[in-house]
Amino acid sequence: MKHISIAAAALITFAVTLPASANSYPDKPIRILVPFTPGGSTDILARMIGQKLTEAWGQQVVADNRPGANGVVAADIAAKSAPDGHTLMFVAIGHAINPLLRKNLPYNADKAFTAVSLTAILPQIIAVHPSVKAANIRELVALAKGQKPVNYATGGIGSSQHLATELLAYMAKIKMNHIPYKGGNQGLLDVVAGHVDMTMTTALTVLPHAKSGKVRALAVSTAKRLDVAPEVPTVAESGVPGYESAAWYGLVAPAGLPPKVLDKLAAETVRATHSADMKAALTKQGAIPVGNTPKEFAAFIKSEKTKYARVIKEAGITAE
Secondary structure, eight states: OOSOOHHHHHHHHHHTTOOHHHHTOOOSOEEEEESSOTTSHHHHHHHHHHHHHHHHHSSOEEEEEOOOGGGHHHHHHHHTSOSSSSEEEEEOTHHHHHHHHOSOOSSOTTTSEEEEEEEEEEOEEEEEOTTSSOSSHHHHHHHHTSSSOOEEEESSTTSHHHHHHHHHHHHHTOOOEEEEOSSHHHHHHHHHTTSSSEEEEEHHHHHHHHHTTSSEEEEESSSSOBTTBTTSOBSGGGTOTTOOOOEEEEEEEETTOOHHHHHHHHHHHHHHHTSHHHHHHHHHTTOEEOOOOHHHHHHHHHHHHHHHHHHHHHHTOOOO
């Protein structure tokens, strides 16, 4: 995922030769719906993309924060907006798993959106308080199989932290106690304070606490170790083969977007994602730039649904 795909590179080249009707897009300001409050990773990355699109097209691209129901509020607005490319939505994992958690969505999740491009993935690190008697994932699994339960903090039910931890529990055949917070930072602070045993959150957030000794970093959630923390092994190499999970962010539009507009939008999004300054900004946020095609992003969303469907069923997770 670290490099631009051949298909995405071809998409950029194709966009240069689009007919005038597509090249006239956009002909008015664009809004990017953001399903969370300002200041978080989703909001920051959406604004980065918006700024690059503004620079490329000369039309103002603004972030419109519409938090609520793990993304459902913003998604409902996007689903019912005109499919002309002037209303977009920046999505995270909730976009893929809300249909699995909520029975009565106000839109058809499989038909209401057009995938544009996966912008970035954010690796997560499993961290425990130093008092927890586990120096690695194998020991954590053994601890969870013992008599004392392991408590873990997340940013809420259905968050990337929650699903990634339940995926670990499912694959390792263990049970842990979920303690949801409104946002991931408070959960991490309670781990630092020793009130909760464990959390799994972004590398950028965890590493400063790990380096100061306030938490112990056990493993990274992605398939490869991180350049910024090569000493931290992956979950897969630490006793749970095949495990891979990450937070992620991407751009979608309402269904029915004209193909030539989609091509132009996707090409510029990929170009923006792989520009030198955008790459540097994403890296600073602890993210790995992706930038793929609509087809590739749609397949990715489908694969995420498949990955977590059984986990959600087995763990009995429901939206509250």
